[in-house]
Amino acid sequence: MTQVDSSPVETSTGAGTRQEGGCAEGRGKVGVVLLNLGGPERIQDVGPFLYNLFADPEIIRLPTPALQKPLAWLISTLRSGKSREAYRSIGGGSPLRRITEQQARELQSVLRQRGLEATTYVAMRYWHPFTESAVSDMKADGIHEVVVLPLYPHFSISTSGSSFRELQRLRQSDPDFAHLPIRCIRSYYDHPGYVNAMAGLIERQVAACPDPASAHVFFSAHGVPKSYVEEAGDPYQQEIEACAALIMDRLAERLGHRNPFTLAYQSRVGPVEWLKPYTDEALHELGEQGVKDLVVVPISFVSEHIETLEEIDIEYREIATESGITNFRRVPALDIDPTFISGLADLVQQSMAGPEVNLDQAAALSTTVKLYPQDKWAWGWNNSSEVWNGRLAMVGFSAFLLELLSGRGPLHAIGLL
Amino acid sequence: MTQVDSSPVETSTGAGTRQEGGCAEGRGKVGVVLLNLGGPERIQDVGPFLYNLFADPEIIRLPTPALQKPLAWLISTLRSGKSREAYRSIGGGSPLRRITEQQARELQSVLRQRGLEATTYVAMRYWHPFTESAVSDMKADGIHEVVVLPLYPHFSISTSGSSFRELQRLRQSDPDFAHLPIRCIRSYYDHPGYVNAMAGLIERQVAACPDPASAHVFFSAHGVPKSYVEEAGDPYQQEIEACAALIMDRLAERLGHRNPFTLAYQSRVGPVEWLKPYTDEALHELGEQGVKDLVVVPISFVSEHIETLEEIDIEYREIATESGITNFRRVPALDIDPTFISGLADLVQQSMAGPEVNLDQAAALSTTVKLYPQDKWAWGWNNSSEVWNGRLAMVGFSAFLLELLSGRGPLHAIGLL
Numbered sequence: 064m065t066q067v068d069s070s071p072v073e074t075s076t077g078a079g080t081r082q083e084g085g086c087a088e089g090r091g092k093v094g095v096v097l098l099n100l101g102g103p104e105r106i107q108d109v110g111p112f113l114y115n116l117f118a119d120p121e122i123i124r125l126p127t128p129a130l131q132k133p134l135a136w137l138i139s140t141l142r143s144g145k146s147r148e149a150y151r152s153i154g155g156g157s158p159l160r161r162i163t164e165q166q167a168r169e170l171q172s173v174l175r176q177r178g179l180e181a182t183t184y185v186a187m188r189y190w191h192p193f194t195e196s197a198v199s200d201m202k203a204d205g206i207h208e209v210v211v212l213p214l215y216p217h218f219s220i221s222t223s224g225s226s227f228r229e230l231q232r233l234r235q236s237d238p239d240f241a242h243l244p245i246r247c248i249r250s251y252y253d254h255p256g257y258v259n260a261m262a263g264l265i266e267r268q269v270a271a272c273p274d275p276a277s278a279h280v281f282f283s284a285h286g287v288p289k290s291y292v293e294e295a296g297d298p299y300q301q302e303i304e305a306c307a308a309l310i311m312d313r314l315a316e317r318l319g320h321r322n323p324f325t326l327a328y329q330s331r332v333g334p335v336e337w338l339k340p341y342t343d344e345a346l347h348e349l350g351e352q353g354v355k356d357l358v359v360v361p362i363s364f365v366s367e368h369i370e371t372l373e374e375i376d377i378e379y380r381e382i383a384t385e386s387g388i389t390n391f392r393r394v395p396a397l398d399i400d401p402t403f404i405s406g407l408a409d410l411v412q413q414s415m416a417g418p419e420v421n422l423d424q425a426a427a428l429s430t431t432v433k434l435y436p437q438d439k440w441a442w443g444w445n446n447s448s449e450v451w452n453g454r455l456a457m458v459g460f461s462a463f464l465l466e467l468l469s470g471r472g473p474l475h476a477i478g479l480l
Numbered sequence: 481m482t483q484v485d486s487s488p489v490e491t492s493t494g495a496g497t498r499q500e501g502g503c504a505e506g507r508g509k510v511g512v513v514l515l516n517l518g519g520p521e522r523i524q525d526v527g528p529f530l531y532n533l534f535a536d537p538e539i540i541r542l543p544t545p546a547l548q549k550p551l552a553w554l555i556s557t558l559r560s561g562k563s564r565e566a567y568r569s570i571g572g573g574s575p576l577r578r579i580t581e582q583q584a585r586e587l588q589s590v591l592r593q594r595g596l597e598a599t600t601y602v603a604m605r606y607w608h609p610f611t612e613s614a615v616s617d618m619k620a621d622g623i624h625e626v627v628v629l630p631l632y633p634h635f636s637i638s639t640s641g642s643s644f645r646e647l648q649r650l651r652q653s654d655p656d657f658a659h660l661p662i663r664c665i666r667s668y669y670d671h672p673g674y675v676n677a678m679a680g681l682i683e684r685q686v687a688a689c690p691d692p693a694s695a696h697v698f699f700s701a702h703g704v705p706k707s708y709v710e711e712a713g714d715p716y717q718q719e720i721e722a723c724a725a726l727i728m729d730r731l732a733e734r735l736g737h738r739n740p741f742t743l744a745y746q747s748r749v750g751p752v753e754w755l756k757p758y759t760d761e762a763l764h765e766l767g768e769q770g771v772k773d774l775v776v777v778p779i780s781f782v783s784e785h786i787e788t789l790e791e792i793d794i795e796y797r798e799i800a801t802e803s804g805i806t807n808f809r810r811v812p813a814l815d816i817d818p819t820f821i822s823g824l825a826d827l828v829q830q831s832m833a834g835p836e837v838n839l840d841q842a843a844a845l846s847t848t849v850k851l852y853p854q855d856k857w858a859w860g861w862n863n864s865s866e867v868w869n870g871r872l873a874m875v876g877f878s879a880f881l882l883e884l885l886s887g888r889g890p891l892h893a894i895g896l897l
Binding site for chain 1 (some may be wrong): 522528571578620752
């Protein structure tokens with residue numbers, strides 16, 4: 064009889080070794096999947112990264128799906144020059160993979176110190192390590208249940224939503240993954256760990272101002288088209304606004320005084336209206352009002368990336384200086400801030416104490432907004448996701464067409480068109 | 481005065497946190513760079529991976545460098561279909577990134593248990609995470625000195641050699657990296673840790689045979705063109721042969737008897753002669769000689785990959801079965817075998833106890849072989865590397881042309897042409 068003594072699966076996984084950790088809290092091994100965008104690490108990766116971004120129907124949806132890839136190729140080819148320049152100005156690539164892996168290591172340490180046999184996995188949406196790698200690693204490690212934790216505190220269709228849907232696609236095509244219990248954390252903009260960590264970082268910059276009580280706190284969130292919120296039901300704006308208010312309350316408790324603050328949205332808007340006020344316009348206004356000490360808070364991402372290191376630190380700083388703001392202090396992103404990491408661990412444990420929350424539930428949108436006919440674009444999993452697709456198709460495609468025709472808009476502003 | 485309080489470098493690295501580990505053994509923080517090939521993890525990555533492989537002048541060198549990329553594009557486009565099929569048969573992608581990261585984690589643990597403040601980094605040659613990521617991570621972590629450890633126990637121009645040269649290119653263009661002291665481990669085919677680990681894995685399979693004393697041990701090494709060895713001075717064959725003999729000695733000590741053994745080289749050869757005997761022909765011969773119990777040892781790689789999981793486990797097993805070998809037992813790759821990992825830690829410590837060994841020294845070739853005129857292909861760092869380039873250009877390009885014209889050869893055999 065012919066034997067193959069060591070099967071591919073056995074020999075390639077090292078599962079035997081990893082299994083020895085056993086099960087804590089009377090349940091199986093937990094895989095915690097950290098979702099993020101991903102970013103090109105080498106200049107030659109910028110083009111392929113942009114291609115992946117524009118090939119995502121959650122970013123641009125075409126009525127004819129066959130055109131999606133050629134268009135993604137066209138845009139990424141045309142625009143990679145300008146985008147490469149931006150990445151060159153921050154050292155030749157995005158630090159997002161490195162920072163996200165550090166966050167994953169720190170979170171895993173905290174969870175294990177708390178007695179949970181958890182392993183963390185990084186799943187990027189548009190660059191390596193992709194979501195597929197996280198799924199194949201979890202299978203190789205013999206994970207028994209999954210917690211999905213977006214590194215986006217605020218839910219948006221185009222960030223957490225797109226990643227949830229990517230994971231759902233992989234689950235549908237992979238029975239081994241599909242049978243694992245799953246708990247998705249939708250957002251955590253109001254969680255004490257996150258809010259405290261943000262307040263702590265801001266406090267240090269405010270305290271360093273000549274007159275801390277009058278320092279102006281300036282939240283700059285990544286913008287989205289207004290139609291995402293008003294027509295597709297994206298809760299992003301509501302969560303950002305509530306979050307800024309909570310952070311300001313917490314900051315006042317820590318400082319003993321209330322500082323003035325502004326919330327604005329990054330990325331300029333051409334013919335398509337994005338959430339307002341826009342960061343550049345708000346900076347001009349504050350300068351005109353005589354604000355000198357500005358504490359700038361990147362609120363919508365938790366890691367340093369091109370939008371903080373290039374857009375805020377270089378572009379917006381220049382605008383602020385021109386507007387007469389003489390003391391421009393940028394609050395660092397959370398990265399591996401211990402209060403933040405500990406808050407993420409709380410979220411994982413709270414999620415595990417509750418019922419399963421599947422990817423459909425995590426990506427669900429409010430039904431109190433306008434609806435469009437969906438049949439042309441429907442490709443989704445179930446009724447609710449078809450609604451989602453239909454809305455997204457309408458707002459994404461019309462915004463894109465307008466921008467393409469007018470030659471102005473958010474994609475131009477961030478150097479992608 | 482305008483201030484940017486948190487500079488990009490400070491906020492993006494988390495260096496402050498990582499620095500706290502301090503310096504063990506009175507020296508700085510050590511970065512251990514593990515070199516490997518890399519492999520596509522998703523079916524859609526197979527084409528781009530092949531492109532990177534063929535764009536490497538250490539794999540195919542063209543007299544006109546401008547043709548390198550178009551040719552790489554052509555071959556990768558034409559051949560990705562067949563290669564994708566092979567990856568599909570082993571689960572849709574290569575497990576090499578996952579296994580290499582496990583090896584890195586285990587090695588780091590052992591080194592830290594021994595009191596060394598070492599951090600391990602994975603640097604792949606043809607796929608993510610690329611060598612650039614390892615270098616940028618080391619800089620972010622504030623590493624003070626570097627040890628380079630190929631996950632190829634035997635030196636070859638096309639494996640360790642190509643990776644050493646890639647690292648050298650990065651060092652030349654990056655002063656921060658260039659100033660770090662570096663110690664390169666060239667090969668370790670005769671190191672007791674590696675030899676013992678191999679003998680241990682083989683022993684288990686031999687002992688499981690009906691008559692252990694008569695089981696035939698079959699080493700299958702990855703082949704290279706004969707001209708690499710005889711004309712370019714690649715020490716690969718000599719190191720493989722010495723290694724097999726050492727492992728057989730160690731195995732005899734453990735078992736108390738000497739088993740018969742064969743050494744052969746994977747990948748069929750057309751017009752260009754590769755190292756002999758070829759694995760498929762050797763299997764036929766052993767079958768004809770009446771061998772029934774075969775213990776197959778993948779000797780040249782230390783991790784499961786397409787050449788073990790697909791080529792040996794599927795293709796060669798079929799040939800063996802057809803040839804009358806009824807008991808085909810494949811020895812697993814070392815992966816995270818504790819004896820192997822401990823041996824790697826010994827190698828790192830021995831290297832650190834010795835003088836610096838730079839990348840030129842690690843990639844040096846013997847000068848006792850034929851030389852070709854090099855001026856046309858010279859692009860290297862110094863005299864010795866120009867010799868290297870010239871030799872490689874001749875053997876690589878002539879082999880490739882022959883195969884392209886004849887339609888038969890090693891690249892066809894492994895599904896790449």
